[in-house]
Amino acid sequence: MIKKLNNAIKVTKSTVNGMCLIPPSKSYSIRALFAGLLNCDEAKLYNISKCEDVLATIEVIKKLGANISIINESEVSMDILISGNCGFSNFNSKGISIINCGESGLCARMIIPILGLIKDNKQIYTVTGRGSLLKRPFNVISFLKDFGMNIQLTNSSVPVLVSGNLKHHNGVIDLSLTTQVFSGLLMALPIIAGKSQLKIINKTSIPYVMATLEVLKDSNINIKYSNNMNEFEIEGNQKYSFSKYIVENDWSSAAFILVAGAIAGDKIGIYGLKENSSQADSVIIEILKEIGLDVKFSEDVIYVSKSQDIYNSFKFDAKDAPDVVPALVALATSCKGISEITNIDRLKYKESNRVESLIASFKNIGIDIWYETKNGGTMFIKGGKIKGGIVDSQNDHRIAMSLAVSGLVSEEGVIINNPYCVRKSFPNFFDVLVKISNNK
Ligand SMILES: O=C(O)C1=C[C@@H](OP(=O)(O)O)[C@@H](O)[C@H](O)C1
Numbered sequence: 031m032i033k034k035l036n037n038a039i040k041v042t043k044s045t046v047n048g049m050c051l052i053p054p055s056k057s058y059s060i061r062a063l064f065a066g067l068l069n070c071d072e073a074k075l076y077n078i079s080k081c082e083d084v085l086a087t088i089e090v091i092k093k094l095g096a097n098i099s100i101i102n103e104s105e106v107s108m109d110i111l112i113s114g115n116c117g118f119s120n121f122n123s124k125g126i127s128i129i130n131c132g133e134s135g136l137c138a139r140m141i142i143p144i145l146g147l148i149k150d151n152k153q154i155y156t157v158t159g160r161g162s163l164l165k166r167p168f169n170v171i172s173f174l175k176d177f178g179m180n181i182q183l184t185n186s187s188v189p190v191l192v193s194g195n196l197k198h199h200n201g202v203i204d205l206s207l208t209t210q211v212f213s214g215l216l217m218a219l220p221i222i223a224g225k226s227q228l229k230i231i232n233k234t235s236i237p238y239v240m241a242t243l244e245v246l247k248d249s250n251i252n253i254k255y256s257n258n259m260n261e262f263e264i265e266g267n268q269k270y271s272f273s274k275y276i277v278e279n280d281w282s283s284a285a286f287i288l289v290a291g292a293i294a295g296d297k298i299g300i301y302g303l304k305e306n307s308s309q310a311d312s313v314i315i316e317i318l319k320e321i322g323l324d325v326k327f328s329e330d331v332i333y334v335s336k337s338q339d340i341y342n343s344f345k346f347d348a349k350d351a352p353d354v355v356p357a358l359v360a361l362a363t364s365c366k367g368i369s370e371i372t373n374i375d376r377l378k379y380k381e382s383n384r385v386e387s388l389i390a391s392f393k394n395i396g397i398d399i400w401y402e403t404k405n406g407g408t409m410f411i412k413g414g415k416i417k418g419g420i421v422d423s424q425n426d427h428r429i430a431m432s433l434a435v436s437g438l439v440s441e442e443g444v445i446i447n448n449p450y451c452v453r454k455s456f457p458n459f460f461d462v463l464v465k466i467s468n469n470k
């Protein structure tokens with residue numbers, strides 16, 4: 031049962047079953063909106079998420095000259111008509127100084143190179159946000175100085191003062207901490223004059239780079255890259271030109287519901303997910319199958335049925351899919367023996383330090399979980415009974431969802447304080463959980 035308390039949610043032992051719909055991908059929504067901003071044509075963007083990060087991005091692009099009207103909307107998604115500024119070709123930046131990205135790391139890190147397209151290079155833009163964003167590392171944007179931009183950070187984070195014009199450049203880009211700035215750069219460089227040749231080192235989160243390339247291709251922007259994704263060649267003077275984009279539903283959100291189905295389900299069906307999606311977190315399907323779950327796609331629905339009480343443990347490398355880790359930790363508690371998740375050190379720089387948040391909160395509810403520094407940081411989770419207890423979301427949507435799902439198989443219930451941070455990516459998460467859960 032899911033009980034709403036005062037700024038807390040209590041999740042007690044329940045079986046989940048039935049059908050549900052997952053919101054659109056926030057990663058693809060944000061990319062589609064930035065493409066819409068730079069577009070030279072009017073476009074319809076279908077299935078844009080209404081999560082907080084996307085709403086913050088919409089405010090940012092409106093400020094930068096995008097005209098947006100809503101054609102259709104549901105509780106969690108909307109179709110919009112957008113006319114952009116055609117690469118800031120006739121844009122008047124007068125009076126614009128603050129760019130507020132809310133809590134979205136993606137919006138803030140992508141918009142910074144895009145701001146370098148604005149012709150008035152005397153203007154200084156302050157890219158800022160709130161909450162968790164104020165603690166995220168922004169020294170990862172310093173390399174943009176090589177591309178002609180001036181960057182001034184506050185204590186290595188936002189607010190960031192940005193000025194100068196983006197220039198083409200040949201150089202090496204280190205992706206060890208994040209790919210988000212590189213995604214923004216890939217969207218901005220095709221517009222300016224001149225060719226850029228970039229070498230990538232320490233590759234991580236590569237499916238997210240692929241997502242950017244996918245949106246660029248659909249916007250008629252041409253970027254050449256080597257098969258191993260080590261080298262990129264970006265010709266300048268290109269124009270965004272597209273009239274329609276449809277955003278996929280979100281595998282990152284679906285991961286939590288699929289795990290709920292795996293550990294507490296009779297049978298769960300989720301509508302509208304793309305089967306062979308390039309979204310990083312669609313990898314959850316491989317893991318569910320590997321540990322012994324019955325997973326089936328039929329027409330537009332993915333079904334997961336609980337096939338046994340305890341599954342095989344698993345090993346997962348989080349290098350390319352960092353966001354799925356909180357859902358996997360909840361899953362690992364129902365696996366026999368010890369599951370291992372490697373390359374988790376980058377999770378320290380998300381909405382919370384997810385390594386610390388996951389270890390502290392899962393320990394709190396009775397799980398044996400620990401960390402070792404080897405292999406880019408490894409988390410070990412020993413499957414076992416979840417006792418329950420009171421935990422805090424740490425203002426991190428994925429921590430809140432992971433703990434809520436764990437409550438479904440807890441002996442005494444899990445109370446999550448500050449649960450509504452789920453709005454960052456999955457605004458109706460608790461409504462979906464209520465819909466699919468039955469009191470045992
Ligand atoms: O590009 C994107 O849409 C994202 C990239 C990933 O970040 P990193 O590139 O920092 O790993 C991911 O964690 C984030 O939630 C979304």
Ligand SMILES: C=C(OP(=O)(O)O)C(=O)O
Nearest residue numbers: 133134135136353380381
């Ligand atoms: C890290 C995340 O997002 P962002 O970096 O865009 O804030 C996330 O959604 O888990």
